[in-house]
Amino acid sequence: xxxxxxxxxxAAISRFANQDVYIHLETTNGAYxxxxxxxxxxxxxxxxxxxxxxxxxxxxxxxxxxxxxxxDFGWVYAEGLTHWxxxxxxxxxxxxxxxxGRLAVALQLSHEPF
Amino acid sequence: MKEKHVLVVFPHPDDEAFGVSGTxxxxxxxxTPVTYACxxxxxxxxxxxxxxxANRETLPLIxxxxxxxxxxxxxxxxLRLLGYRDKTVEFEDEELLADRIGEIVAETNPSLVITFxxxxxxxxxxxxxxxxxxxxxxxxxxxxxxxxHCVAFAxxxxxxxxxxxxxxxxxxxxxxxLAAIQAHRSQTEGLMKAAKKRGxxxxxxxKTERFxxxxxxx
Numbered sequence: 001x002x003x004x005x006x007x008x009x010x011a012a013i014s015r016f017a018n019q020d021v022y023i024h025l026e027t028t029n030g031a032y033x034x035x036x037x038x039x040x041x042x043x044x045x046x047x048x049x050x051x052x053x054x055x056x057x058x059x060x061x062x063x064x065x066x067x068x069x070x071x072d073f074g075w076v077y078a079e080g081l082t083h084w085x086x087x088x089x090x091x092x093x094x095x096x097x098x099x100x101g102r103l104a105v106a107l108q109l110s111h112e113p114f
Numbered sequence: 115m116k117e118k119h120v121l122v123v124f125p126h127p128d129d130e131a132f133g134v135s136g137t138x139x140x141x142x143x144x145x146t147p148v149t150y151a152c153x154x155x156x157x158x159x160x161x162x163x164x165x166x167x168a169n170r171e172t173l174p175l176i177x178x179x180x181x182x183x184x185x186x187x188x189x190x191x192x193l194r195l196l197g198y199r200d201k202t203v204e205f206e207d208e209e210l211l212a213d214r215i216g217e218i219v220a221e222t223n224p225s226l227v228i229t230f231x232x233x234x235x236x237x238x239x240x241x242x243x244x245x246x247x248x249x250x251x252x253x254x255x256x257x258x259x260x261x262x263h264c265v266a267f268a269x270x271x272x273x274x275x276x277x278x279x280x281x282x283x284x285x286x287x288x289x290x291x292l293a294a295i296q297a298h299r300s301q302t303e304g305l306m307k308a309a310k311k312r313g314x315x316x317x318x319x320x321k322t323e324r325f326x327x328x329x330x331x332x
Contacts, residue, residue: 001169024170030160031201031237035269046158046201085169093169095162100304102160106170114171 001083001095004065009084012092013057013067016109024048024108025078049113052076064096067107078107117146121224121260123215123247125153125203125239127181128298133265134228135188135294136284137323142189143287149192149222151215152181153243156301158200164304176300184297187290194218204242211242212249219250224260227251231264231326234271248328256330263325271326278324285321292320 026046033042054069054076061079069076080096087093089112096105108114120141124130130138130150138148155174162168168176178195185193196214198206219227230244244264251259263280272278284291295302309316 001166026158026170028158028160031239035236038269083166087171091171093171095169097162097166101162101164101166103162103170104160108170 001085001093004059004063004082004084004094006059006065009059009065009067009092009094012084012086013059013069013109016092016111017054017057019111020051020053022049022110022113023052023076024106024110024114025050025076026106027078028104030102067094076107078105080105081107116144117141118225119222120146120148120226120228121219121222122148122150123153123218123227123229123243124150125198125230125237125243126156126159126200127152127154127177127184128156128295128301129230129240130188131184131291131295131298131302132320134323135184136287136291136320137228137282137325138190139188139287139290139294140282140284147192148188148190149194149218149224150185150190151194151196151218153196153198153203154200154239155181155195156200159301161301161304163300164307168300173300177298180298180300184294187293187297189290192222201239203239203246206242208246208249211246212253215246216250216253219254219260227260227262228325229262229264231266231271231275231328234264234266234268234275236268252330252332256332259330262328264328265324266326275326278326280325280327282323282325283321284323288321292317295320 028044029042033040056070059067065081066079081094083095085093091110094107098104156177157174229247230240232241232244235241
């Protein structure tokens with residue numbers, strides 16, 4: 001993956017607007033966070049291959065970046081994004097890696113199920 | 115004691131490497147066949163390599179290849195990939211999961227099964243995996259069940275379970291074990307680099323493998 005280029009990522013997000021797209025959205029502290037540090041409250045969530053349609057999608061911030069997708073009846077949001085990639089299948093992969101390079105957040109869009 | 119057949123059941127590629135690869139290599143050198151059933155491909159791992167070379171979509175294929183390489187260096191010829199998804203094992207139907215494991219038990223007829231101790235293995239997939247193995251074996255009459263050696267590392271495991279009753283010195287096969295760990299490059303490279311940097315006896319703990327023999331209640 002490459003460090004995020006805001007203009008290119010914005011263009012890529014916009015190409016998915018106003019059509020049915022599959023989303024993978026995830027945040028994680030890892031399954032061992034509370035094991036290694038008992039004072040750490042671990043929380044996370046993920047959704048894979050939900051079908052959404054957004055009318056407006058924006059990337060903002062100065063890095064790490066935030067992305068918001070405006071749905072007809074709601075929002076999708078992710079923060080802490082640092083890297084991006086377009087796969088051979090044309091999928092947009094956005095990820096946030098922590099200071100050790102571990103994945104902390106992922107937001108991905110695809111025309112086909114992941 | 116020479117085992118007839120060893121069946122290992124873990125949920126993630128690399129679960130075998132740190133805790134049991136020395137034991138497996140010793141069984142294999144001793145002429146005992148080993149079957150490894152791995153429930154997922156670790157699709158949701160956070161480690162992407164150090165520096166990162168995987169992404170969320172390429173990680174499963176990379177980890178599959180790493181697992182195959184690890185099996186090769188340990189000497190495992192029978193690897194079963196069960197096709198579950200990382201971080202979802204605890205949400206599967208327990209009976210169906212036990213059915214899948216039960217089929218492999220029936221086919222391979224192991225004298226020893228190695229898995230995680232349910233309730234004492236930190237990661238929800240580990241606990242669910244161990245619980246499914248126990249559920250599958252409980253369906254057998256008590257005198258037909260293989261011995262089960264469990265890996266556990268929850269903070270309270272010694273408090274609740276006592277000291278591990280099986281302690282194996284795997285220093286004679288430590289090179290194979292290190293090679294198995296290194297085969298899981300996307301997951302272990304950062305850790306191994308850090309250990310090397312610390313130097314001294316940072317890797318000493320790998321030379322001993324500890325198990326709790328599962329005690330059947332009924």
